[in-house]
Amino acid sequence: STSCSSSPPSTSLPPASHFIGRKEDIVKAGRVTKMVNGCRDILVLHHQGQLHAMDVRCYHSGGPLQNGDIEEFNGRLCIVCPWHKYKITLAEGEGLYQAVDNPTAKPLRTHWCSKGVKQRIHKVTEVNRNVYVTLNNSSEAMESDRYQTERYRTGLREA
Ligand code: FES
Numbered sequence: 372s373t374s375c376s377s378s379p380p381s382t383s384l385p386p387a388s389h390f391i392g393r394k395e396d397i398v399k400a401g402r403v404t405k406m407v408n409g410c411r412d413i414l415v416l417h418h419q420g421q422l423h424a425m426d427v428r429c430y431h432s433g434g435p436l437q438n439g440d441i442e443e444f445n446g447r448l449c450i451v452c453p454w455h456k457y458k459i460t461l462a463e464g465e466g467l468y469q470a471v472d473n474p475t476a477k478p479l480r481t482h483w484c485s486k487g488v489k490q491r492i493h494k495v496t497e498v499n500r501n502v503y504v505t506l507n508n509s510s511e512a513m514e515s516d517r518y519q520t521e522r523y524r525t526g527l528r529e530a
Pocket residue numbers: 429430431432433434452453454455456457
C-alpha cells in the first residue's frame with residue numbers, strides 16, 4: 372500500500388479539529404491526555420472499540436479522570452472519578468447518582484438519576500487512522516469548565 376502521511380487531511384475532517392495521535396497508539400495506550408488549542412486539557416480514551424473525549428479534570432473537584440475506571444451503570448458507560456467516585460457518562464458528560472426510592476421503606480431501594488450534563492464532552496473524529504478532537508464550544512457553562520485554568524494544570528504536566 373502507498374503511504375499517505377504527507378497528504379492533506381481528508382475533507383471529512385471538521386473545522387477546528389486538533390490532531391491527538393495515531394489511532395493505533397491511542398488504542399495501545401487506552402488513554403491519552405493532551406492540551407488542545409493551547410487552552411484545554413482533555414482526556415481521549417478508547418473503550419470497547421469507541422473513542423471518547425472529555426475535559427480531563429472532574430467537574431466535582433478537579434480529580435484526574437485519566438485514572439478513573441470505566442463501568443456501566445444503569446446501562447450507561449461511565450468513567451468513575453478516582454477521588455470521590457462520581458460517575459460521569461462517557462457519551463454525554465452527565466453526572467449519575469443513586470437516589471433512594473422511599474427512605475422509610477425496608478429494604479432500601481434505589482434508582483439511578485442524572486444531575487444533567489456536568490462534564491464537557493468533545494467530538495472525536497478519525498480520518499485515515501489519525502484521531503482528531505474538536506472542542507465543544509457550546510456557550511452553555513458546564514461545571515468542568517472551572518478546572519481549565521493554569522492553577523489546576525500543573526498536575527497534568529507531571530503526568
Ligand atoms: Fe471527582 Fe470528586 S473530584 S469525584
